[in-house]
Amino acid sequence: xxxxxxxxxxxxxxxxxxxxxxxxxxxxxxxxxxxxxxxxxxxxxxxxxxxxxxxxxxxxxxxxxxxxxxxxxxxxxxxxxxxxxxxxxxxxxxxxxxxxxxxxxxxxxxxxxxxxxxxxxxxxxxxxxxxxxxxxxxxxxxxxxxxxxxxxxxxxxxxxxxxxxxxxxxxxxxxxxxxxxxxxxxxxxxxxxxxxxxxxxxxxxxxxxxxxxxxxxxxxxxxxxxxxxxxxxxxxxxxxxxxxxxxxxxxxxxxxxxxxxxxxxxxxxxxxxxxxxxxxxxxxxxxxxxxxxxxxxxxxxxxxxxxxxxxxxxxxxxxxxxxxxxxxxxxxxxxxxxxxxxxxxxxxxxxxxxxxxxxxxxxxxxxxxxxxxxxxxxxxxxxxxxxxxxxxxxxxxxxxxxxxxxxxxxxxxx
Numbered sequence: 001x002x003x004x005x006x007x008x009x010x011x012x013x014x015x016x017x018x019x020x021x022x023x024x025x026x027x028x029x030x031x032x033x034x035x036x037x038x039x040x041x042x043x044x045x046x047x048x049x050x051x052x053x054x055x056x057x058x059x060x061x062x063x064x065x066x067x068x069x070x071x072x073x074x075x076x077x078x079x080x081x082x083x084x085x086x087x088x089x090x091x092x093x094x095x096x097x098x099x100x101x102x103x104x105x106x107x108x109x110x111x112x113x114x115x116x117x118x119x120x121x122x123x124x125x126x127x128x129x130x131x132x133x134x135x136x137x138x139x140x141x142x143x144x145x146x147x148x149x150x151x152x153x154x155x156x157x158x159x160x161x162x163x164x165x166x167x168x169x170x171x172x173x174x175x176x177x178x179x180x181x182x183x184x185x186x187x188x189x190x191x192x193x194x195x196x197x198x199x200x201x202x203x204x205x206x207x208x209x210x211x212x213x214x215x216x217x218x219x220x221x222x223x224x225x226x227x228x229x230x231x232x233x234x235x236x237x238x239x240x241x242x243x244x245x246x247x248x249x250x251x252x253x254x255x256x257x258x259x260x261x262x263x264x265x266x267x268x269x270x271x272x273x274x275x276x277x278x279x280x281x282x283x284x285x286x287x288x289x290x291x292x293x294x295x296x297x298x299x300x301x302x303x304x305x306x307x308x309x310x311x312x313x314x315x316x317x318x319x320x321x322x323x324x325x326x327x328x329x330x331x332x333x334x335x336x337x338x339x340x341x342x343x344x345x346x347x348x349x350x351x352x353x354x355x356x357x358x359x360x361x362x363x364x365x366x367x368x369x370x371x372x373x374x375x376x377x378x379x380x381x382x383x384x385x386x387x388x389x390x391x392x393x394x395x396x397x398x399x400x401x402x403x404x405x406x407x408x409x410x411x412x413x414x
Contacts, residue, residue: 011038012366017096018042018192019089020073021113023050025172026130026146026206027102028069029179034100034186035072036368042096042384043073044089046080047406049377062349067348068356070374075405076203076380076385076411080111084404091120093125097193102130104210105140114118115201125199126189128182134205146174153210159231178209209382237287241264243325244300246308255321256300259283265317269302348373364366383406 014033020031020043028043028050035041037240043050056065067070076092079085088228090113091100099118102107115127129135132144133152146394147168150156155174160167185202220226228236233243235255240262243251256265259282266274274280279291286295303311308324315322324330332355337343359368385405399405 002004007380008369009366011368012363013037013039015041016098018098019044019093019096019102021089021099021101021103021108022130023102024052024055024145025069025175026178026182026204027100028052029184030128030130030182031100032069032071033075033179033183034098036370037363038368041073041100041382042092042388043070043075044080044092045075045077045377047077049077053377062348062351063161064354067351067354067374068348070197071346071356072371073375074384075375075377076381078381079404080408082402082404084302084399086112088385088389088399088405089113090118091119092384094122096125096387098126100128100130100182100186104143104273105129105135107133119199123199124193124197126186126193126202127199128186128189128204130178130182130203130204130206132206134202135201143223144206146172146178149205149207150174150210153207153208154214158214158217158228158230160224160230160392162230164230174206174210177213178204178206181209181212188298198359210380234292237292238283239286239292239295240299242296242299244296244303246303246311246324248307248309251325252303252311252315253323253325254303254315256346257283257321261320265299265315265320268314268318268320269299271298271302272405288320344370344371346373349376359412378406 016034016039018031018034018039018041020027020041022031023041031041031043050066050070052069053063053066056063058064078087078088099113099115106114107119115125115129118125118127131137131140132149132398133142144152147156150159150169150173151166153174156166156168158166158363159169182202182204185204189200189202217226217228220228233253234369235241235257238257239255239256243253246252254265256262261281262283263275266272274295277284279288280286280295285291312322312324326334331337340358344356344358345353348354348358354373356370356373359370382396385396385399386393391399396405400407
């Protein structure tokens with residue numbers, strides 16, 4: 001007989017229900033993180049669906065991004081502009097531990113689903129709010145996407161080369177950082193609720209998530225009046241720590257920050273004179289602007305004579321932190337990503353499978369897992385109404401007929 005596969009451990013967030021009323025990136029990314037670790041995330045969408053379903057590359061009219069950022073969730077389509085739809089949403093909230101939303105402040109209050117309104121009838125609710133500028137303050141009503149809040153938070157000023165306008169990072173870094181702050185705040189609030197029974201609001205502002213990266217800049221400005229400038233590929237006041245060109249036209253990032261790693265780099269370069277040159281004698285001396293430029297030029301001249309892969313191997317073998325600048329093709333070819341489960345093939349009902357980023361972080365006793373790919377819009381409407389709210393088939397049919405809720409078939413016919 002074939003032995004049965006070992007039972008999977010109970011997920012860390014098993015038993016936690018989250019009602020997600022979010023669109024685009026920061027909120028859905030937080031919900032995806034919670035779903036990865038076992039939370040039951042019920043995503044309430046409008047008949048048009050979360051705009052993330054239209055973002056990025058599409059295959060057979062399926063947005064590949066949505067298959068990942070919506071994974072592990074249940075999708076229910078409810079018209080929150082109707083009284084019956086609002087009642088359904090409130091009834092679902094009454095079954096939940098957490099509300100997760102990223103609307104502009106005041107939107108859910110006008111619908112009757114704001115924090116104070118929910119907390120009156122469910123005091124233990126943890127209500128997580130992600131917005132551009134936070135729930136209060138003079139700018140709270142301004143619209144704010146991650147890129148806007150990077151500019152306001154000082155991060156965009158620090159991004160790019162010093163002789164060019166600030167550059168854009170081609171990824172939603174602030175949205176993802178905000179999603180992690182939101183998940184952290186949510187878990188802290190649940191810990192407090194489990195001790196006291198008291199819920200609370202978690203207020204995450206995108207600009208504050210961005211601004212938190214300025215931790216070293218703020219005290220320096222306070223005491224010294226220093227306004228730092230963009231450094232390009234360099235780590236401020238540290239060398240060698242930059243991108244260096246390689247013979248085949250690529251780039252190698254070398255980070256010889258400490259005394260020991262600098263000595264190892266010099267040994268690989270076979271340049272003992274770089275140890276005795278007074279300009280490079282200490283970390284601080286190597287961090288002076290003129291010395292940084294001279295040392296980086298020397299390292300760049302050396303790396304230009306070698307292929308990136310060969311040099312990367314030599315430096316890593318010598319204990320010098322180094323990496324080629326990977327493309328996504330390089331990532332798919334790299335054995336470490338697959339060994340760590342960071343490229344996971346997830347079954348999809350129409351595409352066969354979609355390769356997605358694996359679960360982060362890794363827990364030894366209760367690891368997260370990908371339960372299923374992002375569902376179709378409204379895929380779980382009828383199941384959720386039946387199983388969680390105990391509505392009869394006749395009532396569900398009447399709600400569908402009235403346009404209050406939509407299942408997959410009704411959404412596709414719109």
